[in-house]
Amino acid sequence: MATVEDFTSQYGLVRKIDAFGYLDYLKNNPDAPRKHGKVVLVTADTPLKASRGEGKTTTTIALIDALRKRGIDATAVLRQPSMGITAAGSKGGASGGGKASLTHPELIDWGLCGEMGAIEAAQNLLVSFAEKAIDDGKLDTVLVPRVSEVPSRSLRSVAVDYGKGDVPEKMVLTPTCELMQIVVLSRSMDEIGERVSAMIAGTLDGKPVTFGEFIDLWRITNILADAVKPALTETSKGTPVYVHGGPFANVSIGIPTLVSVELACALHDVVVVEAGYGADAGAQKWLDIASREYGAQWPSAALVVTRATTWRDDPARQWRYPFHVNRLEKLGIPTFPLVNLWDGEDDQIPALRETAAELGFREPIIGNLFRDGGDGLTGQIDDFVTALEAVGVPSNPESRKGEDIVDTVRWIAANAYGVPAERVVFKPGFEESLNAARELVAGVGRDLNDFAVCAVKSPATMTDDDAAAAEERTVTLKKVEVRAGSGIAQVNLTKSLTTPMPKIV
The missing domain is CATH 3.40.50.300 (P-loop containing nucleotide triphosphate hydrolases)
Incomplete structure (x- = not known):
């Protein structure tokens, strides 16, 4: 045995x-x-x-x-x-x-x-495939960001010249990327392959295109073997x-x-x-x-x-x-x-x-x-x-998937931050971001409400102002980002920074 x-x-x-x-x-x-x-x-x-x-x-x-x-x-x-x-x-x-x-x-x-270096290399290779897909007429936008272990604010948002006009791209830190989430949540290499296949590479004529539509997944999974x-x-x-x-x-x-x-x-x-x-x-x-x-x-x-x-x-x-x-x-x-x-x-x-x-x-x-x-x-x-x-091994509570995503965020605010649902407010542009996210995932036959909600927030604060009186604390919703491969809907709250810089010591 x-x-x-x-x-x-x-x-x-x-x-x-x-x-x-x-x-x-x-x-x-x-x-x-x-x-x-x-x-x-x-x-x-x-x-x-x-x-x-x-x-x-x-x-x-x-x-x-x-x-x-x-x-x-x-x-x-x-x-x-x-x-x-x-x-x-x-x-x-x-x-x-x-x-x-x-x-x-x-x-x-x-x-x-x-693992950090391998995940960085694998997601960057995905972006390279997406860029090649633009050359081949399979995409006209790139939605998956490049990643780096070394933060650089100059790379938060970039534009790439493909000879057809500039295409916006961005870069995030490796720990924050979708492929990291996929590795964390997956229980087999087959599941990793399925999730990578479901990642939205970009769009063509406004319609989302997944990586599974134009790449061989073994190229990515081989990088992740160790x-x-x-x-x-x-x-x-x-x-x-x-x-x-x-x-x-x-x-x-x-x-x-x-x-x-x-x-x-x-x-x-x-x-x-x-x-x-x-x-x-x-x-x-x-x-x-x-x-x-x-x-x-x-x-x-x-x-x-x-x-x-x-x-x-x-x-x-x-x-x-x-x-x-x-x-x-x-x-x-x-x-x-x-x-x-x-x-x-x-x-x-x-x-x-x-x-x-x-x-x-x-x-x-x-x-x-x-x-x-x-x-x-x-x-x-x-x-x-x-x-x-x-105590024995506890049973898990019920999933909240299927509920309206905004209701789930309000529930998180009430339970994890102590801010009641009526004091969860929308920043101008949030509803447009939410609707765009719903349309994007609908384009690949999915429902945004079936995604797990991940709050993107400042690590040093729970609300818009933790020093405010309890009855005055609020949580502001800023935007929604879709990660179709990991099955995560990222909802940005209050203050959030995805590429913090190291302090000089």
């Missing part, structure tokens, strides 16, 4: 696992040994600054090290970070830090596991960690690949999944896209990470952290507040515990995890382990 080792190969200093092949083997061999691990979601408070992390990855690594020390077979699934933003210094690395770090952080932070395999690395304490996928949580779906999580659940008892940015971004998308629409496991527990300063030093925005914790609790997910201390903040612990008690939180977990790693958690997670062991 086969084991996961039969589906594993060396890839530089890490190992890669053919998750598609292994999960298919388990499906076809129901008597093969496997586990049914529970998912724990690590998310965060909405950061005061988009360029500043709250410490989700450090917390995730410390947590699994602490669980392993207690004899629990735990692992984590992380996203591959974006080289142009994360590694260049805008928000630190994405491989933890200090005593809560991976053994080879440079491989993760600089994209050396390979990119679809999760990387297996480990923490400095030897705890296994899977790294795969890397979409941004504010302008994309912000979660690791579904197959990497399913693989980990088949091999371990507890699988900690890190969702990007705050609970209003990555966690919302794990719950409402991955779980509701794509069958990913609903979390059995959650931790919401914050910094002491974020939670307590901005009175106008203090409402956000309790909102996140209470929202997840209302969904039936046992949720634990975790305060990630920095050096010199140990004296704040009594006051933080007092505030947590006043807010009615579960017993908070507080520590300097960079300094102490998993050792800083082992004595604080009794209640967490008890809550996790008390």
Whole structure:
């Protein structure tokens, strides 16, 4: 009988696992040994600054090290970070830090596991095919953007001269692109091929044309052969960690690949999944896209990470952290507040515990995890382990596909941002964008209401103005973009920036 080792190969200093092949083997061999691990979601408070992390990855690594020390077979699934933003210094690395770090952080932070580069090459090849299709008279516009790991604002919008007049094109960051979403959501190479085939390349005489109408899909899927395999690395304490996928949580779906999580659940008892940015971004998308629409496991527990300063030093925005914790609790997910201390903040612990008690939180977990790693958690997670062991694998809530897309956005605003439906407003031009999106997908025989909704928003704010009084907060809808291959309707809200620049460090 086969084991996961039969589906594993060396890839530089890490190992890669053919998750598609292994999960298919388990499906076809129901008597093969496997586990049914529970998912724990690590998310965060909405950061005061988009360029500043709250410490989700450090917390995730410390947590699994602490669980392993207690004899629990735990692992984590992380996203591959974006080289142009994360590694260049805008928000630190994405491989933890200090005593809560991976053994080879440079491989993760600089994209050396390979999937970012392969996805970038594959989507850019698609654009090249679309440009050739213009030469051949099969298209007269290009709708799929080129991508880059290195941000350049000069390339946000460009015009290409084909000798028939300029054709507008644009460029986005690799983590935000449609092909990244396709890899994250697909459960087989055949599904990737079908989704790439359904991507809308552009239009001809106003009618949409998909890539499946004029290219051989093997050209793309061959590029992705290693990119679809999760990387297996480990923490400095030897705890296994899977790294795969890397979409941004504010302008994309912000979660690791579904197959990497399913693989980990088949091999371990507890699988900690890190969702990007705050609970209003990555966690919302794990719950409402991955779980509701794509069958990913609903979390059995959650931790919401914050910094002491974020939670307590901005009175106008203090409402956000309790909102996140209470929202997840209302969904039936046992949720634990975790305060990630920095050096010199140990004296704040009594006051933080007092505030947590006043807010009615579960017993908070507080520590300097960079300094102490998993050792800083082992004595604080009794209640967490008890809550996790008390629940089975939850069932998923119903899909919202088929509902009017604007009603779905209003529901997201009310549930994830605390803004009632009547205070969701339209920016001039939104309705025209919505109608154009409906017509575009109707041209390929589909209904926009059947797409999963992905909110594109600022990572540092939940509403148009988080400092406004509760009864005055609004959410503005700006435009709709169609991603027919991934089945995602991107709805731009409030402030959103798809090509942020790295800060100079």
